[in-house]
Amino acid sequence: MEQRTEVAIIGAGFAGMYLLHRLRGLGVPARILEAGGGVGGTWYWNRYPGARCDIESIQYSYQFDAELQQQWEWSERYATQPEILKYAEHVADRHDLRQDIQFNTRIRSATHDEAASEWTLIDQDGGVTTARFCVMATGLSIGSQLAAYPGAGELCRADLSHRPMAA
Ligand SMILES: Cc1cc2nc3c(=O)[nH]c(=O)nc-3n(C[C@H](O)[C@H](O)[C@H](O)COP(=O)(O)OP(=O)(O)OC[C@H]3O[C@@H](n4cnc5c(N)ncnc54)[C@H](O)[C@@H]3O)c2cc1C
Structure with a gap:
């Protein structure tokens, strides 16, 4: 399968989601390629008990959507992973981001052709x-x-089982 876009974004964490939204606003065609099966990045992969943010939830929110800022109510001062993931999914739904995100797509190589001024990205399925x-x-x-x-490896292994391996 081969596809073309103006901006290829690798990763559908908070940064990639925001960039997709911004580029859309500028009328620039963009597509996210994401290794995981959903949005949220860090908060999609890190599901170990007790995972939560260490800055106040209100600070850990997108600032670009004033209405959402008013509507969304964090249940705790320092939100847990499930709640932050729910927030990321809500943002994706609200701004209809998923239509330009290709999930379960791990990019294995990115090559730039200077003469053609073009990137070629290849995923795990070719x-x-x-x-x-x-x-x-x-x-x-x-x-x-x-x-x-x-002994550290044994302690960590179970917690890291959901994490992506480096490309
Ligand atoms: C437990 C925990 C608590 C944290 N608390 C805070 C906090 O309180 N405040 C704070 O500011 N930050 C905190 N962070 C840091 C957090 O990682 C960032 O805030 C933020 O979520 C990073 O977003 P990102 O979009 O840059 O990257 P990520 O969320 O890491 O997303 C990157 C995405 O890229 C995808 N990806 C990577 N390589 C490839 C590839 N080759 N092909 C396709 N897809 C790929 C990954 O699957 C992932 O979905 C915390 C992190 C953890 C783990």
Whole structure:
């Protein structure tokens, strides 16, 4: 399968979702390619007990949608992972983002052809996306990291089982 877009965004976390929304507003065709099966990035992958944000929920909200800012009520001062994921899903629904997000698509390579001024991205199934611009909205923590002291691996392994492996 081969497809073309103006801006290919890798990652449907908070950054990728916002970028898609902004580009749409500017009339620029864009498409997100996301390894996971849903939006939310960090909050899609990290489902271990007790996961929550460490800044106040009200600060951990998109600022671009004033109406949503007024409507959305966080149930706790420091929201838990399920609630933040629900929020991300709500934003995706509200702004109809999913129609331009391709889930379960892990990009394995991104190559730039300077002469043609074009990126070619290839996913895990050999699917090809070409784009004039490529934005890596891949976050800070895409690979599983096990602490390097004896026994730490066993402690961490269960918690990290949902995390994506590095491309
Ligand atoms: C437990 C926890 C608590 C946190 N609390 C806070 C907080 O309180 N305040 C704060 O500011 N930040 C916090 N963070 C940091 C958090 O990661 C960021 O706030 C934010 O969610 C990052 O969003 P992002 O869109 O940049 O990246 P991410 O949410 O990491 O999204 C990146 C996306 O890119 C996708 N991706 C990566 N590589 C590929 C590939 N090759 N192909 C396709 N898709 C790919 C991933 O699947 C993922 O969905 C916390 C993180 C964790 C884990």
